[in-house]
Amino acid sequence: MSLQHITDKISVIDVPLSGASRVLGTYLVEGEKTAVIDPGPTSQTLGVLDALQTHGFRELDAVLLSHIHLDHGGGSWKMVEAYPNSFVYCHPRGAAHMIDPSLLKEGAQRLFGDRILEYGTISGVPRDRVMESADGEVIDLGGIVLQVLWTPGHSSHSQSYWEPDSRTVFVGDAVGHVMGEGGPVVPVSPPPHNPLKGVESIDRLIGLSPETLCIAHFGPHGNAVEHLRRIRERSVLWERLSIQAAKEGMDLEGFHALVLEEDDELNRMGKADSPERSLKGGLLGFHRYGKWMQN
Ligand SMILES: [Zn+2]
Incomplete structure (x- = not known):
């Protein structure tokens, strides 16, 4: 487990998941109050709690979710149990599922099968500890603020957090994940996925002129606008290819x-270098979207 500073007020906690590091970054934002963004599934949250204890965090105020998928927010119940004054913030479309995660669990089971056992215990957050975010809402941590920006596409309940002082934006999965170590950022699209909304969200993020892009899977990236432009191009290309694939009756x-x-960049990397499972997982929602557009 490691905690690395990105700025004096922002860090990333990396807890290895099933032996692999750099799977999901939990970001820590410190003002007079403290927030974590995406505590991960319960198996990871235990490591995040260890990191917070080790670094002397007696209080935690906010558990901010980029969206409610279990690999991001599944351990929220454990965070609010450990820190009785904290609240979970999420998009209103996700709030009911944080309180009763049974549908989330079913969905993840369908997609990942027994791999969800790696997530640890799945449990609900008490109703009075869940805060529904509004688009544009400012969360004032004292000396540092985070603004909520709804960024749907990857999911209908995706939201990003914008920190204007260091021009950092925490995007969860809204723009995709980094393929391999330092590879390109590719969209990740568990169905239902809406590529058009995804591109609108990327445009909204470009509009902020951010400097640092904090991606959940994984890590902070400088040259944020350049990255976002490349991701936008790729998203538009994949959307077009999904329609072509559906027309030609292609399977996944x-x-x-x-x-x-x-995709030139992926082509250059060569098939041998592309972690197949992660790329196919990223394509599933695009593939279904293409078929859905056909009907
Ligand atoms: Zn997700």
Whole structure:
């Protein structure tokens, strides 16, 4: 487990998950009050709590979720149990599922099968500890503020957090994940995925002129606008290819091959270097979207 400073008030906690590090970054924002962004699934949250204890955090005020997928917010119940004065902030569309996670669990089970056992205990957050965020809302931590920006696409309940002083934006999965170590950022699209909303959200993020992009899977990236422009291009390309794949009746394998062929950067990396599972997982929602657009 490691805690690394990004600025004097922002750090990233990396807790290895099933032996692998750099899976999901939990960001820590410190003003007079303290917030964490995406405590991860319960198995990771235990490590985050350890890191907070080790670094002397007696109080925690806010558990901010980029969205409610279990690999980001599944351990929220454990955070509010450990810190009785903290609240969980999430998009209103996600609030009911934080209180009763049974549908989330079913969905994750369908997508990941037994791999969700790696997440640890799945449990609900008490109703009175869940705060529904409004778009544009400012969370004042004293000496540092975070503004909520709804950024749907990856999910309908995705929201980013904008820190204007250091021009840092925490995007969760709204723009995708980093492929391999330092590879390109590729969209990740568990169904239902809406690529058009995803591109609108990327435009909204570009509009902030951010300097640092904090991606959940994984890490802070400088040159944020340049990254976002590249991700936008890729999202538009994949959307177009998903429609083409549906027209030509391609299955997921076929669509996967088409993307590898048409996406120059992935093509250059070569098939051998592309972590297949993560790329295909990223394509599933695009593939379904293409088929849905056909009907
Ligand atoms: Zn997600």
